Amino acid sequence: MKVQSLFDIIGSDFYTGVPDSQLKALCNFLMDKYGIDPHHHIIAANEGNCTALAAGYHLATRKVPVVYMQNSGEGNIINPVASLLNDKVYAIPCIFIIGWRGEPGIHDEPQHIYQGEVTVKLLEDMCISSFAIGSDTTDEEVKEKMDEFRSILAGGKDVAFVIRKGALTDAPKVNYHNDNVMTREEIIKHIVAVSDSDPIISTTGKASRELFETRVANNQSHKYDFLTVGSMGHSSSIALGAALSKPDVRFWCIDGDGAVLMHMGAMAVIGSNKPSNLIHIVINNGAHETVGGMPTVASNIDLVKIAEACGYPYAASVDNFDDLDKALRDAKEKDELVFLEVKCSIGAREDLGRPTTTALENKQNFMEYVKGL
Template sequence: MIEPKLMFEALKREGVELFAGVPDSLLKNFCAYVDDNAAAGEHIITANEGNAVALAAGYHMTTGKVAAVYMQNSGLGNTVNPLTSLTDPEVYKIPLLMIIGWRGEPGVKDEPQHVKQGRITAEQLDLLGVPYEVLAADSDYEAIVKRLMAKANSTQAPVALLVKKNAFASYKSQRKPDSPSELKREDALAALLDVSGDDLVVSTTGKTSREVFELRVKRGEAQRDFLTVGGMGHTSSIALGAALGNPNKRVVCIDGDGSALMHLGAMPIIGDVKPKNLVHVLLNNAAHESVGGQPTVGGRFDFAALAKASGYLHYAFASTEDEILSAWQSLPRGGGPVMLEVKITTGSRDDLGRPTSTAEENKLAFMAFAGISH
């Protein structure tokens, strides 16, 4: 395996002085090393992958240097617009190095939401005209970095490094999590399921949906929630659509800070549409918990002010199970949209499983609970 330190040093030798992107589980060891060792201003964790490409473009235009933009391949879609209409050789000709975690690589077992994306990732890069090389645990990473950076500089265009599973050796971050609360996410979710009763629940990607699924099993309840296993950043929009389609049922969106920040523009739309039956629950641990625990700006961001500015009609806050109950009781029923921000800590059970139902089975169970036959 490749030591993250050595890869970081190889990139620095080739002139990379800015790293930006959205954390990925396959890149978590490398990203953790970058976060610990990059100088001030050299590492930016962005809201989404397209932001990182645009940031790299602006940086290049004031320095002449090539930035590194990292992401999971599921976020490649967020980069399509800036790659084709901004950095492309037929437009502004702006070089950058994309470092992409290859989830769902053909022949490598992965979760269902990654299978198709993994199968088409290489073809997407070909279609976009982005030259790439594959990085594995036994690759000559220095030679690959040299070739890609030379290509980026000579063509003045984006290039990519497609990273296989287990390419990087383990690295434990020295950063101490800035947990805004001692409340565990799973305990918060249990409290939310208690108070939400027969509401329709839409839960966000990663460990949140995994814990919701296991809590239903533990409680002996049939699966009925929509577990958003893919499409990070779109949970609140899914919930908005559900609320508009079923105005007689309350819809509870269980979101995360990283997810909400990824497509923050959804909130003003929710506020403008004003679905009376939508409760937007924001679980805020100021971290990308499911892909390595890298920090978000959630710990320093004023979601209360944003909710108000976006047109939400009520905001409540909680950081304990008892506060969740009292905050929930304060929310006006039928007077939405409303936001409940719940501050939680990082971490989860070591034995946390994954949903045993398929994605389609999950969808059909949610539709049945909503009263829709299929």
């Protein structure tokens, strides 16, 4: 169905969410219609953040908000849905729009398979009535379901539209860009060159795909890298756990701005523990680029000051390759926790591939390599 039709049928004037490639039509529609507008559209740090923000909107306006997300975000909403929105607590109505990655019978990446299997079940467990919209779902069917949903919402309960692959169409084209000059793939090539044989833990999305292809281009083994294909926002915590457990081995974490924002509390834990063998690099393009390019708030905040406030003994930011190379070499020589922000452009190769090894193979090869260090 046309994304305009879904918007009109729902009838809400406040949306908040975390972008999803399955919902790119909706995301682009909202950016074209509202941009980032505190009265109508906010891209939040994580899905739980969105749910609480939506609750605040309802408390202030009595209106019903909409929260959009990829189904991987269901885990982040369980607490606020169960202990805040639920009709046995505050009875706050909310409409969820959820991109159904890993739908059974539809080919997808390994990190989406199990999440896809339990998407609807998790909604049922949270007492959220749902309706799946596919490419053949008619406007009339959605209207009828929305009429049912309105009575449910009036009772202080929550509902969800689960969006199948290719279900939403006719989105406006939106151009996402910034003025940074370095590309993420080239940045990763420079990191690989300096890190040498040190193990690397990389974040969800295109960064891990580009790291994998960099190893291929260099004719190098993939054993050096743990590719965090799921669990967005947790690669730095994985790196912390590894660094603390193997203090004689230097670990590098290649992170992204959207991932850092999603669970920023991890930086406080890292800074408090101060592992001297961890180099935390955040490639910041101010965008959720892997799922379409919608903006994050990372372009408006000072990540270096945040890192310093969290207890990182050294933190710096670079925006060109000369400074990057020097910063990487300096980081490798330091005997202390390092935070490095690298300003990055938006965009990736159209022919960017995906890892050809399984997640289990990646884990086993990485563990075997680290064991021998």
